[in-house]
Amino acid sequence: xxxxxxxxxxxxxxxxxxxxxxxxxxxxxxxxxxxxxxxxxxxxxxxxxxxxxxxxxxxxxxxxxxxxxxxxxxxxxxxxxxxxxxxxxxxxxxxxxxxxxxxxxxxxxxxxxxxxxxxxxxxxxxxxxxxxxxxxxxxxxxxxxxxxxxxxxxxxxxx
Numbered sequence: 001x002x003x004x005x006x007x008x009x010x011x012x013x014x015x016x017x018x019x020x021x022x023x024x025x026x027x028x029x030x031x032x033x034x035x036x037x038x039x040x041x042x043x044x045x046x047x048x049x050x051x052x053x054x055x056x057x058x059x060x061x062x063x064x065x066x067x068x069x070x071x072x073x074x075x076x077x078x079x080x081x082x083x084x085x086x087x088x089x090x091x092x093x094x095x096x097x098x099x100x101x102x103x104x105x106x107x108x109x110x111x112x113x114x115x116x117x118x119x120x121x122x123x124x125x126x127x128x129x130x131x132x133x134x135x136x137x138x139x140x141x142x143x144x145x146x147x148x149x150x151x152x153x154x155x156x157x158x159x
Contacts, residue, residue, distance in 0.1 A: 023097040024064040025051030025137070027082060027144035028074065028104055033119035034141055037071065037111065048134040049099065049141065064100050072117065073110035076102035080149040085136040099140040 026049060028035040037048050050071040054063040061078055068076045079101035088094040111117045122145050130138060 020094045020096045022054040022060065023051060023095060024054060024060055024067060025049035025097055025099045025140065026064050026068045026076065026078075026102045027099060027141065028068070028072070028076065028102050029144075030104065030119060033121050034125065034145060035072065035109075036118050036120050036125075036141070038116045038118060039114055045132055046134055047128055047132055048137055051097070051099075060098055061100070064098075064102070068102060069107065071112055071115070072107075074107040075105045077105050078102050082144045082148055082150065083136075083140040084150060085140065087135065097136065097140075099144070101144055 028050070035050065037050060038045050039048065040046075050068045051064065052067040052071070054060055058066075064078055065076055068074055081098060081100055083097075083099040085097040085099070086095075109117055122142075125138065125141055125145070128138070
């Protein structure tokens with residue numbers, strides 16, 4: 001088995017090569033509050049950032065802008081890359097998510113059916129239990145609230 005690490009904090013064991021699903025998410029702030037979406041999944045509420053899959057042939061940044069508008073109604077300008085979250089499961093599912101900050105440039109808040117939007121402070125984010133978050137999302141939100149950005153020199157796979 002090979003072991004891989006990204007930023008020395010997430011270890012993944014894989015027995016075979018995998019095809020990764022590339023996704024994006026966006027941290028939008030207003031008055032020191034972050035915009036979160038809540039959906040009902042697996043019998044309970046799940047908090048997430050606006051975002052989704054990168055379409056074939058689409059750039060990651062274009063996907064982030066498109067997904068933000070589709071899920072929130074906001075037109076945005078992307079800021080900094082906050083997190084690259086990498087996860088591989090033993091069943092062969094593998095996903096990589098890039099999370100960016102964004103400035104709201106226009107539009108009106110609207111959500112897709114089955115989703116609710118909330119502006120939350122760091123204190124409100126802190127008290128939501130980890131099991132009520134999409135995997136890796138709470139960490140991305142906290143990194144964004146703390147002003148963290150990814151140094152491109154540290155974005156590398158190690159074997």
